[in-house]
Amino acid sequence: MNKLTVSLSPHAKAPIDTQKVMLAVILALMPSFIASLYFFGVRAFIVTAVSVVAAVLTEYLITTILLKRKNTTSDLSAVVAGLLLAYNVPSSIPLWQIASGAVFAMGIAKLAFGGLGNNPFNPALAGRAFMLVSFPQQMTTWPQPVVTKMMLNPDALTAATPLGILKEHIKAGETIQQFSNKLPDYWHMFIGNIGGSLGETSALAILIGGLFLLLIRVISWRIPFFYLAGLVSITGIFYLIDPTRYADPLFHLLAGGVLLGAFFMATDLVTSPMSPAGQIIYALGGGILAALIRLFGSYPEGCSYSILIMNAFVPLIDRALPPSRFGKEASRA
Incomplete structure (x- = not known):
């Protein structure tokens, strides 16, 4: 049988x-x-x-x-x-x-x-x-970009990341105005001509790839939007409180790995919540954690750990905010 x-x-x-x-x-x-x-x-x-x-x-x-x-x-x-x-x-x-x-x-x-x-x-x-x-x-040893040169031995030239420069001088008691000449301008941060990890230096390249995933609906807009909104809100508040000590939100958006994390890692289908409301809470929490780690932690970057911490809360978020059952009208969140 x-x-x-x-x-x-x-x-x-x-x-x-x-x-x-x-x-x-x-x-x-x-x-x-x-x-x-x-x-x-x-x-x-x-x-x-x-x-x-x-x-x-x-x-x-x-x-x-x-x-x-x-x-x-x-x-x-x-x-x-x-x-x-x-x-x-x-x-x-x-x-x-x-x-x-x-x-x-x-x-x-x-x-x-x-x-x-x-x-x-x-x-x-x-x-x-x-x-x-x-x-x-x-x-944490960052090679300096060498444009148009195939660099076989990158150990010869090193450069601190923008977040590293910021953290180092703020810890030394300097104001941003005192070492602003050591920070890269926003254009170089946008195109990627700065020290840092391989795939996170060019905001332009990350945005092209992230928008592609959004257009073909592989990822939801909620997670990158609210992750970055959480980061911008916290860094913006502290920038308004004391602009001599805290960098503006645009600096934090272009520096480090937040764009790569927001579009490509926080949106991982396996380790992110299923419901729209859950995705918003998860992403906001991640962005806020990333900002707090950057502002008050000993480590200049906070993106990786913020996402890993929120990954741990995903089962609880899914239990508290389960997705709509099949056949039931979906949430408009």
Whole structure:
């Protein structure tokens, strides 16, 4: 007798699957990849390639050998994780360190929890956090961009990030006006000609990719909008209170990884809430946390940890604000 396996309704087939979603994200990340090649040279390609290969190979070996499951690398989620991890490190990072970060991201942050769909934390950000704790010096050494030159040895030229400059001088008791000549102008911050991680220096490239994902409706507008709104609101309040000590909101938008985080990591479908109201709370909380870490924490950047902290609250948010049941009128939030 043949046995049938009957699943619960609704029985519907969506026109887009995981592989297509990940392919769209990969395409959206290409402007940042091109910008990293332009500003940091061939080393950016090498670091990115090692990260992606290590992530894919780790997933393949663990799923097929340790877990004895079907190979899942064809869904391209490992490629996306490898790209995002590479975008969160400096081009000077030793290759074995970026490889170890990719192994941690896939083996511990993703597959140890059961694989795609079960991981509570964004794998790329978890890998970055692991690397920052394990290799703090290498993770905070920022090569200076060398435009139009293929830089094989980026260790020769280093430059502090805008957030690093701000944090260092404010801690020394200086006002922003006293060291404003050391800060890059907004145009260079917008196009990416500044020190920083591979994929987060060019706001222009990130915005091109993020708007592409919004237009094809792979991500919801709520998360990037309210994440950035949370950051702007807190930094704006403190800027109005004391503009000699706190930078303006535009500086915080263009500096560091908030744009990359808002469009590409906070919007991760697995680790973000399902309901519109839940997404707003999650994103606002992340943006506020990022601002508070930047303003009062010992670490200049706060994006990665703000998203990881809010990832931990997603199950509670989903329980308190569940999505509408199928067949019921959706919320207009």
